[in-house]
Amino acid sequence: MAETQAFVxxxxxxxYSMGCIVVGKSLRRHGxxxxxxxxxxxxxxxxxxxxxxxxxxxxxxxDVLDSKDKAHLAWLGRPELGVTFTKLHCWTxxxxxxxxxxxxDTLVLCNVDELFEYEELxxxxxxxxxxCFNTGVFVFRPSLNTHTQIxxxxxxxxxxxxxxxxxxxTFFNDWAVKDIRKHLPFVYNLTASxxxxxxxxFQQYGHHAKIVHFLGGTKPWHLPYDPQAANESSFRxxxxxxxxxxxxxxxxxxxxxxxRAKMEDNNEEYKRLHSLQSAQQFVPPQTHHSPPQSQKKSIxxxxxxxxxxxxxxxxxxxxxxxxxxxxxNILFDxxxxxxxxxxxxxxxxxxxxxxxxxEDSAGATGEAAAAEAEQExxxxxxxxxxxxxxxxxxxxxxxxxKKLDLFLD
Amino acid sequence: MAADQAFVxxxxxxxYARGAMVLGKSLKNHKTSxxxxxxxGPHVSDQSxxxxxxxxxxxxxxDVLDSGDAAHLxMMKRPDLGVTFTKLHCWTxxxxxxxxxxxxDTLVVSNIDELFDREELxxxxxxxxxxCFNSGVFVFCPSNETYGKLxxxxxxxxxxxxxxxxxxxGFFxxxxxxxxxKHLPFIYNMSSIxxxxxxxxFKQYGANAKVVHFLGQMKPWSYTYNPSQRRLKGDMQGxxxxxxxxxxxxxxxxxxxxxxxxxxxxxxxxxxxxxxxxESTHVQPIMSSAERKQKWEQGQADYMGIDSFDNIQKKLDxxxx
Numbered sequence: 070m071a072e073t074q075a076f077v078x079x080x081x082x083x084x085y086s087m088g089c090i091v092v093g094k095s096l097r098r099h100g101x102x103x104x105x106x107x108x109x110x111x112x113x114x115x116x117x118x119x120x121x122x123x124x125x126x127x128x129x130x131x132d133v134l135d136s137k138d139k140a141h142l143a144w145l146g147r148p149e150l151g152v153t154f155t156k157l158h159c160w161t162x163x164x165x166x167x168x169x170x171x172x173x174d175t176l177v178l179c180n181v182d183e184l185f186e187y188e189e190l191x192x193x194x195x196x197x198x199x200x201c202f203n204t205g206v207f208v209f210r211p212s213l214n215t216h217t218q219i220x221x222x223x224x225x226x227x228x229x230x231x232x233x234x235x236x237x238x239t240f241f242n243d244w245a246v247k248d249i250r251k252h253l254p255f256v257y258n259l260t261a262s263x264x265x266x267x268x269x270x271f272q273q274y275g276h277h278a279k280i281v282h283f284l285g286g287t288k289p290w291h292l293p294y295d296p297q298a299a300n301e302s303s304f305r306x307x308x309x310x311x312x313x314x315x316x317x318x319x320x321x322x323x324x325x326x327x328x329r330a331k332m333e334d335n336n337e338e339y340k341r342l343h344s345l346q347s348a349q350q351f352v353p354p355q356t357h358h359s360p361p362q363s364q365k366k367s368i369x370x371x372x373x374x375x376x377x378x379x380x381x382x383x384x385x386x387x388x389x390x391x392x393x394x395x396x397x398n399i400l401f402d403x404x405x406x407x408x409x410x411x412x413x414x415x416x417x418x419x420x421x422x423x424x425x426x427x428e429d430s431a432g433a434t435g436e437a438a439a440a441e442a443e444q445e446x447x448x449x450x451x452x453x454x455x456x457x458x459x460x461x462x463x464x465x466x467x468x469x470x471k472k473l474d475l476f477l478d
Numbered sequence: 479m480a481a482d483q484a485f486v487x488x489x490x491x492x493x494y495a496r497g498a499m500v501l502g503k504s505l506k507n508h509k510t511s512x513x514x515x516x517x518x519g520p521h522v523s524d525q526s527x528x529x530x531x532x533x534x535x536x537x538x539x540x541d542v543l544d545s546g547d548a549a550h551l552x553m554m555k556r557p558d559l560g561v562t563f564t565k566l567h568c569w570t571x572x573x574x575x576x577x578x579x580x581x582x583d584t585l586v587v588s589n590i591d592e593l594f595d596r597e598e599l600x601x602x603x604x605x606x607x608x609x610c611f612n613s614g615v616f617v618f619c620p621s622n623e624t625y626g627k628l629x630x631x632x633x634x635x636x637x638x639x640x641x642x643x644x645x646x647x648g649f650f651x652x653x654x655x656x657x658x659x660k661h662l663p664f665i666y667n668m669s670s671i672x673x674x675x676x677x678x679x680f681k682q683y684g685a686n687a688k689v690v691h692f693l694g695q696m697k698p699w700s701y702t703y704n705p706s707q708r709r710l711k712g713d714m715q716g717x718x719x720x721x722x723x724x725x726x727x728x729x730x731x732x733x734x735x736x737x738x739x740x741x742x743x744x745x746x747x748x749x750x751x752x753x754x755x756x757e758s759t760h761v762q763p764i765m766s767s768a769e770r771k772q773k774w775e776q777g778q779a780d781y782m783g784i785d786s787f788d789n790i791q792k793k794l795d796x797x798x799x
Contacts, residue, residue, distance in 0.1 A: 141678055144677045144678045144681060145677065145678050146677075193608075194603055194608035194609070195608070195676065195679075196605050196606065196607070196608055196675070197605065197672060197675040197676025197679060198605075198664060198672055198675075198676045198679035198680065198683065199602075199603035199604070199605055199608035199664055200603070200663060200664040200665075200683070201676070201679055229678050229679070229681070229682040230676075230678035230679065230682075231678070235678060235679075235682070245661070245663065245664075246658060246661075246663070247658065248658060249655060249656065249657060249658040249661075252654070252655075252658075254609060254654070254655070255607065255608055255609040255654075256609075262675070263606060263607055266605070266606040266607075266671075267604065267606025267607045267610070267639075269550055269638050269639035269640070269644060270604075270606060270607035270610055270638070270639065271607065272638070273638040273639075273644075274607065274609070
């Protein structure tokens, strides 16, 4: 390339640096021809940075930018997102002519170098308000001028959601209406919520997913790496589709950096796993613990689990070699059929039925003796005052109106 | 030309007919210059038809088309949506040159005649999968040729969601990528769900809403409304902001219920409105004679207050003298 282009991501905590590791590894796995770089804030630990240096072409230390906009962040329910302003530093990476920013909570499922054919500012719609773009994945051109303008915009207008997304949407405010070519297909930023809010569309188009974005408060590193826990409460809020993406994330996280030849073998295993798209098919030789809280422990865990991972690799290979491609396809079809069957079993809510209106019986009328008439009048008065009005019969407004008219004449 | 352009909606039962009544009233209240057309299925009652004739320029009876696609509908947990195929009949309204279809669970909150500046097929993104358009509001040109092609498409491909939205997105499949002018702004089909999935954006842009779409299982008519308190009863957990629901109910109870009463006559019917007796007793709101007659005939007489027997006897005595 005459000009250098790069994927950019950001870590403002050690936890998010775990996400960056997966972003970087998944880009490498799928053979990107571009540079991959990461920005880290000063509070990210040295050990985390060292892990990132092992994967990324460049690690840039940048100052934290925090919107400190408690009011707007409260509406979002995500007070920790003020620091996403730090992302704005990506416009200062002027050694690159064009970049694709990827949030640390994304996972790349295939080669996405074609994103560099888009122009600034290209992004996919946000499902919450689809006339806004989601800032988890976007194409931009580094420029100190643009950087300055964005910061001025932030100073004058702030951000309507307290984070970077509100700010960038008002700065690039014609995204929704101006140029369809700057609308990235949704499959380049498939947010987790879409997996279950409009399930038929996910079933129809989801297999084209290229980048998954684990949007929301719960991140992959908050969820246990244990496919057998699928029935536990921690997975209650997620569909099986989402589990598959979580498991892919963990497989990527624990994958080892390989020599070129071994990488090819590993790619084959990964592809087989990916094509199965089933958590049940991935049975590790032993249960892994929940992710460690600090990067240092994470590195140690990686190191101490070297042998188990080796066994894991061997086990996967064994499983793979015992299956013919046809059997794999049949199994996948069977799983799809099971899912469809489960969908059928869901009992439909009954349609809203109108409550039946009360129907009072019409009062019988008849002529009576004077004494009886007087007693009946008293009875009628008592019924009235007790609330037992024959409002659709004897006491209908029309009858009373007739009496009034009679006297009026 | 106003005469050959129309807003079109659909009601396959009496519940959706009430939605259609409110929609029609809201379009008129915001002074549309276009015609109003409602397609109805055979199950819509005579009384509802009479009210619809009162509000709409044209009431057209159509056969119900049902996808019968139980598998896909179950995936959406909305088996009731099979009948939305009936919507495809709107392409047969060839005496109009251009129309805007609106689902009966939408509410217009400002004039939207500018939608007729758009071309077929213009629609807003669906919040569930924003590369699909939501078929609750769309601009189209009636054409028997297009109608025939749509039916053929249904036969060959079905619908990925069992309803009309899957068919229309499959047929007009380049909506996501071809022409930004066919992307209606989200405020022309603002899903009530978006109000709480990305609250800051709703706060920022929601005030500009022109059409609210009450997506989901719970419809406005699923609730019960207290007109004097302007309050709703029912499961409100999904809605942080009931203002649009209240707007729907204010229009329904104020302008549609009187029409229904006129057509139901002395027959009782369920309006969805209820009075709070205790409140009513204490406050004794001032009502016109027509309102009192309405309440009386609904069985909501203030029998211990202004409608007590003593008061009526006084009136009789006055005339008697």
